[in-house]
Amino acid sequence: MNAPFTKVYVIDGKGHLLGRLATVVAKLVLSGQKVVVVRCEDMNVSGSFFRNKIKLHNYLNKRCLSNPKRGPFHFRAPSRIFYRALRGMIPHKTPRGEAALGRVKVFEGVPPPYDKMKRMVIPRALRVINLKPGRKFSTLSNLSSEVGWKYQDVVADLEKKRKVRAQAFYERKKAIANIRAKA
Numbered sequence: 001m002n003a004p005f006t007k008v009y010v011i012d013g014k015g016h017l018l019g020r021l022a023t024v025v026a027k028l029v030l031s032g033q034k035v036v037v038v039r040c041e042d043m044n045v046s047g048s049f050f051r052n053k054i055k056l057h058n059y060l061n062k063r064c065l066s067n068p069k070r071g072p073f074h075f076r077a078p079s080r081i082f083y084r085a086l087r088g089m090i091p092h093k094t095p096r097g098e099a100a101l102g103r104v105k106v107f108e109g110v111p112p113p114y115d116k117m118k119r120m121v122i123p124r125a126l127r128v129i130n131l132k133p134g135r136k137f138s139t140l141s142n143l144s145s146e147v148g149w150k151y152q153d154v155v156a157d158l159e160k161k162r163k164v165r166a167q168a169f170y171e172r173k174k175a176i177a178n179i180r181a182k183a
């Protein structure tokens with residue numbers, strides 16, 4: 001990806017395919033770029049909901065036989081599922097990979113410092129571009145809540161409040177632009 005070097009990339013995860021977005025983010029962080037991915041709960045995974053649920057349950061069964069407390073640790077939150085997919089694309093056991101993972105932040109919803117920043121989309125990773133119309137897909141929040149993520153409703157409420165605030169800001173901005181245009 002020929003992307004200009006900026007202070008931080010804030011990527012909106014809504015409508016993106018999980019793996020496709022993870023490849024782009026992996027490439028960016030390995031090249032030294034800081035990346036923040038917001039709204040991970042609205043990411044999509046290709047394939048039917050039932051098939052993806054079976055795959056996720058299959059992963060949750062994997063554990064250390066002698067002492068399950070030793071790992072692997074199965075995070076249920078959508079942001080952590082994305083992070084795990086991303087980690088698989090980075091040599092995370094080397095100092096370079098560890099530093100790259102340190103440059104990534106992933107969130108459900110859009111937390112305060114990033115709600116005022118411009119968010120990007122990655123066209124190469126969008127579901128509407130990559131997935132043939134009519135193909136089945138599932139949303140990461142539905143999958144996560146099916147396997148034990150408890151905060152789907154909380155994040156949805158916070159997102160509603162954020163959207164109301166953003167709409168009010170946009171109306172003010174539009175009014176000011178109209179006044180300046182008339183002056």
